[in-house]
Amino acid sequence: MEEPNNRKTYYADADEASHIYLLPNSLTAGNLFFGFLAILRCIQANYASDPALVSQYFSQAVWFILFSVVCDALDGRVARLGGRESLFGKEFDSIADIVSFGVAPTLMMIFLILSPTEQYPYFLQIGWLIGFVYLLCASVRLARFNVLTNPLLPPSKLNRANKDFMGLPVPAAAGMIASLVLVLNSLDLRSWALLMPPLMLAIAILMISNIPYPSFKEIGWQTSTRFRTFIYLIIALGVAFVFRELFFALSFFVYIIYGPIRYSYRVYRAKKRTLRMSVKNM
Structure with a gap:
C-alpha cells in the first residue's frame, strides 16, 4: 500500500494555507537548526589554530548538514502521510533548505580553500564567485520547485513533478559537497580542497538543468518489498555504518551521475525510435 495521496488542490482561505502542523514543521525546524549549527562549526573551523580542531569542526559541520538532509527527507513524507x-x-x-544546503556548503567550501590559496588571491576570488553562483543556483532551484508543485497547476503537471525532480535536488547537491569534505578530512587530504570550486560549479549547473532525477516519493512508509531486497537494504546500512565516510560520498555521487546517464539514454532511445519510424514511413 502506497502513501495516501492527500495533496490539496486548493485552500479555502489564507488561514488554512498558513496552518503550522506540529510534526512536519518541527522536522523542518530541525533542518534549519542543523544548518545553523553547520554554519557555526564552519566559522569556528576558520578561526581555530589547531589543525586537529579545524578537522574536528569541519567533520561536525558535515554531519550537521547530513542530519539536515535526513530532516528534509522526512518532513514532506510526514506531511503527506497525515494529509x-x-x-x-x-x-x-x-x-530552511537555502540555509542548510545553500549557505552552509558555500561557507564550508570558502573556508576550506582559504589556506591553500593564501599565495594565490585570484584563485580565492574565483572560489568566492563560484560560491555565490552555487548559492544563486540553489535559490533558483528551490524557487522553481515551489512553482512546479504549486497547487494551482493542473493535476497532470503536479503528478509529473511528484514523480521526478527537475534538476538536481538541493539536498543531494549539499550532501555531495559535505560527504566529500568528510572524505578529505578523514584521509587528511585537505590539500585537495581546491577541487571543491569546480565541483560546486558543476553541481550548480545540474541544479538548474532540466535533467530529471528520481524523487523516490512513491516509496512510502507502507511500501511493500521483497525479502531479498530487504536483506540487501540491511547489508547496505551495515556497510554504510562501517565505511560511512566513503559510503555517503559514493551514494551521492552515484545519484548525481545517474540523472545525466538516464537522461542521455532516454534521448538516445527517443532518437533511435524516431529514426526507425522514419525508415518505416519511407
Missing part, C-alpha cells in the same frame, strides 16, 4: 501539507510548510521548508 497535513500547507503552503506555509512548503515555504518554510525552502527557507
